Amino acid sequence: MADELELLRRANPVPADGPHFGDGPLDHRAERQLERLLHEERPRRRARFLPPLHGRAPRARMLWGLAATAVVLVTALTVLLGGPGTPPALAAPRPLTVRAHSTPVPLTELAALATAAAQDGSPSLRRGTHVQSWSLSMSDGKPPVTLPEERVVRWRADDSHTELVVATDPRRPGRPVLTDEGGDPRVVADGHVLSRTTYPPSWSDAPPEARPPHDAAALRAYLAETVRTDSLRTPELLDGVKELLDHWTLGARESAALVRLLADAEGLRPVGQVTDRLGRPGQAYVYGGEGGRRMLILDPRTGAVLGLETTFTQDEPEYGVKAGDVMEYSAWMR
Template sequence: MTDELDLLRGANPVPADSGRWRDRPLDAEGERRLRQLVAGARRRRTVRRVAVGVAMATAGAVVALALTVSGPASSPAVAAPVALRPHASSADVSLAEIARRARAAAADEPGRTVRGSHVQDWSLGLESGKDAVTVPQETLTRWNADGSGSLLVVATDPRHPGRPVIDDGVPPRTVHDGKVVRRESYPPGIDGANESFFEPPPARAAELRDYLAVWRPGAERDPDELLAAVREFLRVWTPGPREIANLTTLLSRDAGLRPAGRVTDRMGREGQAFVRTGDGARVMVVLDPDDGRVLDMEETGVRDDPEYRVKAGDVLSYTAWLS
């Protein structure tokens, strides 16, 4: 009980200076704080399980890929990727124009947002005094109408980047190179309840910002936290046209992004890049200029760090959304 009381005091949905409480309903700020409290409790119940699963998947990916791409006299063919290089051109499209296009597309066909995602990502493992990298991996999460679902994680071969290694069929299967490191099936009724962002996103962009802030506190006021929240949200949901429009509207207004030019991403797709430089890293967001879909997010270092053998411009992580 002490833990719950401490959490409630920390959430402070009814500050002392808000007047007499009685039975009046929560205002918007109080409701947001209580939602954060509930979401935080859910996270704490599942974080140990999730952390163990991710650690096992990452370790398994490294071992599996080492066996896949290295021979008895070779070292694992794992290397850090080169940063994406946007180039200004006459075909550049502004973020405001992309948001306008996305809203127009949503007005014609709002579509629906689907729980689940198909992503390929990579991150730099930092270890003092050592060159440490992780292998790229591809993750497909799907949820059905009855709440059942599946998870497939495949270690990809960095010698052959730029192509998916999971065929999103029924059932999903591996294609090309790659090594399955995790496969899970979930029974009916689960429906992603142990994930962050377990509730469907709201219908309006202004409400979406507060929704993201429930699971990523600070996203409603800090552009860096907002970008991190968008990345996490897109690992749980595949947005339809309406939510794409809301996301691009939010990014155009609140993310502090500046145009960087056209870029061809690691999957061979043409996109429009926008960047924000924060404390220690530069985040690049690559959007489809026609419909506003987020194609990629990439983090690069902005300064040398000899202890971790990181140089300015090195890729720290990237995520490419495949659906």
């Protein structure tokens, strides 16, 4: 590349004293310089010779081969994951930001909208889930990495079900994805199948496998049993919501019951409009307490849960994370 740049500098078909950005034909000087550029023999590269390594030629060749392989791998990862000026595919997602000057919608108001939208009972409850998740993997002495996955669980009429898990990140379609498949983080192609499993027929009458109710009081008891607690405070409630949505795709009536339950949750406050990680508009509700800051994103028309984000509220230097970094995020789809 250096030789080509030097030829261009020497040819200089557009000198500083010439007309800039002209649309007309080149003058005679420019034509001559371009002719030289096209047909002049390129200067030879200087070869560099290394002194012989007496008695160690095979080992030297092996070491040089390993070094060359390492250079190729580093170069490939740089190309795949982005150069110095682009956000790498391994970067942790930034926290969702609330749209400036947007109007927060109280949960009581959204509960009324959700109840009205559920009058016809459509869509209906469906067993199984489709969820996109991002989770932060941390270890001592190593920078944290974000592992994105997509999981689809589908149940059949005979109570058997399949689970498909792939490595993908919709924020960067087609780009490589980091996974901890095999126990160590490594880069795989977008859409790489991590697991594909078929489970035999099974059923349980205990939450979260049991069918969730569409009455707010009954749903509260259901979620308390899901997270095994007698006191369903807001942190446990949000834990229960995540567990529920990892097993069921709620219908309109179940979503309406859930919003009515959330409206009574202490400390869960409306903050305004957001766009979730799948590009969907939503209303955000934030709870700050132990275990990080949580943001629940709800559909502004139906009250359906779109996503749940947890961010660090303080620095954790030993793990290389700072306050505001995303700890985990889930986005649920129908």
